Amino acid sequence: MKLYLFAFLASLSSVGAAGSGSTFFPARPPAIPLAVKAPYLSTWQDAGSAGGNGGYLAGQWPTFWSNSITGWAGLIRVDGKAFNWMGGTPNTNLVDQVAFEYTSTKSIFTMHVDGKVEMNVTFLSPITPNDFKRLSIVSSYVHLDVGSLDGKSHDVQVYADISAEWVSGDQNAVAEWEYGETDNGVAYHKVHRQTQLLFSEVGEKAEWGNWYWATHGGAQVTYQSGRDVDVRGQFMSKGKLANSKDKNFRAISKDWPVFGFAINFGSVNSSPASALFTIGLYQTQAIQYDGPDGVGPVPSLWTSYFHDGLDAVDFFYHDYATANSLSSELDLNIDQDSRAAAGDDYLTLTSLAARQAFGSIQLCGTIEEPYVFTKEISSSGNVNTVDVIFPTHPIFLYLNPTLLKLLLRPIFELQESGKYPNKYAMHDVGSRYPNATGYPQGNDEKMPLEECGNMVIMALAYAQKSKDTEYLQTHYNKLMQWTGYLVDDALYPANQISTDDFAGSLANQTNLALKGMIGIEAMAAISNLTGHHADGANHSRIAHDYIAKWQTLGINHNAKPPHSTLSYDSDNSHGLLYNLYADRELGLNLVPDSVYDMQSAFYPTVRNKYGVPLDTRHDHTKSDWEAFAAAIASKSTRDMFFHTLAVWINETPTNRGMTDLYDTKTGGYPGIYFIARPVVGGFFALLLLQ
Numbered sequence: 001m002k003l004y005l006f007a008f009l010a011s012l013s014s015v016g017a018a019g020s021g022s023t024f025f026p027a028r029p030p031a032i033p034l035a036v037k038a039p040y041l042s043t044w045q046d047a048g049s050a051g052g053n054g055g056y057l058a059g060q061w062p063t064f065w066s067n068s069i070t071g072w073a074g075l076i077r078v079d080g081k082a083f084n085w086m087g088g089t090p091n092t093n094l095v096d097q098v099a100f101e102y103t104s105t106k107s108i109f110t111m112h113v114d115g116k117v118e119m120n121v122t123f124l125s126p127i128t129p130n131d132f133k134r135l136s137i138v139s140s141y142v143h144l145d146v147g148s149l150d151g152k153s154h155d156v157q158v159y160a161d162i163s164a165e166w167v168s169g170d171q172n173a174v175a176e177w178e179y180g181e182t183d184n185g186v187a188y189h190k191v192h193r194q195t196q197l198l199f200s201e202v203g204e205k206a207e208w209g210n211w212y213w214a215t216h217g218g219a220q221v222t223y224q225s226g227r228d229v230d231v232r233g234q235f236m237s238k239g240k241l242a243n244s245k246d247k248n249f250r251a252i253s254k255d256w257p258v259f260g261f262a263i264n265f266g267s268v269n270s271s272p273a274s275a276l277f278t279i280g281l282y283q284t285q286a287i288q289y290d291g292p293d294g295v296g297p298v299p300s301l302w303t304s305y306f307h308d309g310l311d312a313v314d315f316f317y318h319d320y321a322t323a324n325s326l327s328s329e330l331d332l333n334i335d336q337d338s339r340a341a342a343g344d345d346y347l348t349l350t351s352l353a354a355r356q357a358f359g360s361i362q363l364c365g366t367i368e369e370p371y372v373f374t375k376e377i378s379s380s381g382n383v384n385t386v387d388v389i390f391p392t393h394p395i396f397l398y399l400n401p402t403l404l405k406l407l408l409r410p411i412f413e414l415q416e417s418g419k420y421p422n423k424y425a426m427h428d429v430g431s432r433y434p435n436a437t438g439y440p441q442g443n444d445e446k447m448p449l450e451e452c453g454n455m456v457i458m459a460l461a462y463a464q465k466s467k468d469t470e471y472l473q474t475h476y477n478k479l480m481q482w483t484g485y486l487v488d489d490a491l492y493p494a495n496q497i498s499t500d501d502f503a504g505s506l507a508n509q510t511n512l513a514l515k516g517m518i519g520i521e522a523m524a525a526i527s528n529l530t531g532h533h534a535d536g537a538n539h540s541r542i543a544h545d546y547i548a549k550w551q552t553l554g555i556n557h558n559a560k561p562p563h564s565t566l567s568y569d570s571d572n573s574h575g576l577l578y579n580l581y582a583d584r585e586l587g588l589n590l591v592p593d594s595v596y597d598m599q600s601a602f603y604p605t606v607r608n609k610y611g612v613p614l615d616t617r618h619d620h621t622k623s624d625w626e627a628f629a630a631a632i633a634s635k636s637t638r639d640m641f642f643h644t645l646a647v648w649i650n651e652t653p654t655n656r657g658m659t660d661l662y663d664t665k666t667g668g669y670p671g672i673y674f675i676a677r678p679v680v681g682g683f684f685a686l687l688l689l690q
């Protein structure tokens with residue numbers, strides 16, 4: 001009911017009504033991913049009630065994750081009457097959205113226009129984990145199918161444009177553009193900042209690179225660049241564009257230049273007519289990195305496969321059938337695996353998380369020397385943050401372990417080359433994406449126990465999954481160094497922050513101590529796998545000694561029911577013991593089953609409407625850590641976690657790219673806005689254990 005109300009309110013600003021309401025399957029997400037492929041291609045339709053319109057594509061502008069508008073307009077004319085199917089073009093009739101569905105790679109809208117035609121709009125951001133040529137291209141598809149609804153033939157034209165808002169976070173920046181067609185028939189608008197600012201951001205958007213908005217050229221296709229009201233007005237009144245180019249390069253907000261295509265379907269009957277558009281960002285240089293040869297640019301990986309951006313645009317456009325079938329295959333695998341593991345609620349989570357997790361990464365380097373870089377979207381902008389990769393890592397290990405190796409690569413490289421002075425593991429490789437220039441002074445955010453544990457655990461997890469023992473040998477010395485820190489600090493952790501830094505610092509954190517102890521045992525396994533038997537025996541002995549003590553220090557055995565505490569000295573405190581997951585993931589069996597059973601029995605006693613609080617300090621929780629806790633819980637407790645999360649997704653008032661931090665009582669933002677962060681890749685934790 002609520003959903004319909006917001007749709008109705010949104011429609012008041014436009015002529016016509018939003019219609020009788022849309023269904024949402026498997027859920028109505030907080031924001032609908034439209035083109036979500038990389039840190040700088042991240043456009044969503046806000047849906048939740050705190051500012052979103054309830055999940056309708058028409059009547060509201062799509063936005064970049066950071067909330068600035070990425071002007072993207074869709075119009076359709078049926079028998080001479082124009083309707084709006086995407087975006088906030090004022091004074092338009094809105095189509096009736098009747099259904100919405102998402103899969104891991106697609107957002108699909110079904111619309112009825114004037115009761116005469118049906119239009120399906122499919123946004124596809126392909127995920128091809130094992131195909132780096134395709135994965136490296138920062139582009140998404142929009143596919144339209146239009147067919148008769150009432151059995152009669154109708155005269156139909158469709159229109160879509162982008163505005164220059166895509167190319168910069170600064171609306172006063174001057175945009176430049178050109179129109180052309182490739183030899184293979186791809187018609188394109190190329191749009192970019194007139195003055196490119198390499199490796200710079202404004203409002204989180206990239207200030208360099210070329211945007212291409214493309215479709216297939218031909219007799220039925222017309223184009224136009226120009227002022228928004230002129231170009232859209234031209235289509236609404238004439239049903240076609242003027243094939244004209246606006247040569248007046250100007251500020252993004254000066255008479256709002258837009259870049260449109262119109263396609264004349266002519267008479268449409270029951271066999272659908274279709275159109276395909278692509279949107280993408282092509283940056284030849286992606287990252288600034290302090291690599292083996294010193295600070296310098298790292299190319300986008302697509303430059304190894306294509307000689308320039310336009311070549312890649314042409315390939316991507318003609319690759320739709322393959323990209324679509326590879327994506328459908330992935331959708332089906334995630335669908336089947338998720339439902340087999342824990343049912344429909346679980347699929348609601350995993351399939352919404354996939355594009356968000358992959359939408360934080362960018363494939364870089366060359367075919368011989370590839371890297372994966374990731375942006376800590378919304379919380380800091382740090383590059384390859386270790387405690388963001390850690391919660392995200394299940395999706396990468398599940399889909400292709402090499403992606404995890406390539407994410408860890410710059411982290412190992414910077415520290416093994418002596419460019420980081422601290423003996424504990426670094427937090428990230430650069431304070432602001434895309435500058436991965438490290439911390440020669442060692443002044444990164446200090447999260448020593450957390451990151452040492454994460455690095456050792458993830459190194460072993462990758463090696464186990466890929467059967468790559470050589471990897472452990474290569475990094476042995478660094479991993480031993482970090483384990484030395486764990487041995488010093490894990491039993492009685494000093495006052496420090498954990499990954500949940502928003503919660504503040506604390507001494508003797510029970511869950512953090514557990515991560516350190518599991519890390520020590522993981523190192524023992526690494527030693528044993530690489531023939532360092534004395535180290536293996538020593539560290540296993542230490543880990544077992546610590547875990548025995550931890551069971552006294554970190555558990556309140558007298559509580560009813562008993563549970564782990566937030567910190568040693570606070571018996572009545574509690575928290576999600578999500579670090580226990582690594583013990584199961586790595587098959588270490590360091591922690592007795594009784595601890596798993598105890599936590600399974602405890603969590604349901606402290607659940608709120610939308611989940612179990614992260615700890616006793618606040619009502620808020622982290623969905624990624626709930627998914628870690630769920631993955632190792634009893635079936636009923638696991639189902640409780642997944643069910644409350646699925647209900648939260650449907651009901652949350654939050655309205656931006658899915659937050660991982662939310663209030664368990666209201667479902668809203670807890671005063672901190674975490675948006676579109678990759679850590680929801682942790683929803684795949686259970687799939688790794690299958």
Ligand SMILES: *[C@@H]1O[C@H](CO)[C@@H](O)[C@H](O)[C@H]1NC(C)=O
Pocket residue numbers: 110118119120145146147148272
């Ligand atoms: C839209 O999608 C639905 C569901 O897949 C399908 O039944 C229908 O035929 C499609 N309509 C058009 C016009 O392609």
Ligand SMILES: *[C@@H]1O[C@H](CO)[C@@H](O)[C@H](O)[C@H]1NC(C)=O
Pocket residue numbers: 198199200201288432433434435
């Ligand atoms: C990256 O560093 C360059 C200088 O090398 C600077 O101009 C740019 O603003 C930095 N980018 C970000 C996002 O801070």
Ligand SMILES: *[C@@H]1O[C@H](CO)[C@@H](O)[C@H](O)[C@H]1NC(C)=O
Pocket residue numbers: 483484487534535538539
């Ligand atoms: C066991 O490991 C600890 C910490 O890594 C180290 O200080 C100690 O010397 C080791 N003991 C042996 C016998 O190797």
Ligand SMILES: *[C@@H]1O[C@H](CO)[C@@H](O)[C@H](O)[C@H]1NC(C)=O
Pocket residue numbers: 492494495507508568569
């Ligand atoms: C950590 O816990 C131990 C055991 O209760 C206690 O002796 C120590 O003082 C605590 N450390 C801090 C920094 O509070």
Ligand SMILES: *[C@@H]1O[C@H](CO)[C@@H](O)[C@H](O)[C@H]1NC(C)=O
Pocket residue numbers: 521522524525528533536537540
């Ligand atoms: C490593 O091997 C030693 C025996 O050499 C054994 O005691 C220990 O449990 C092993 N640890 C792991 C984690 O495999």
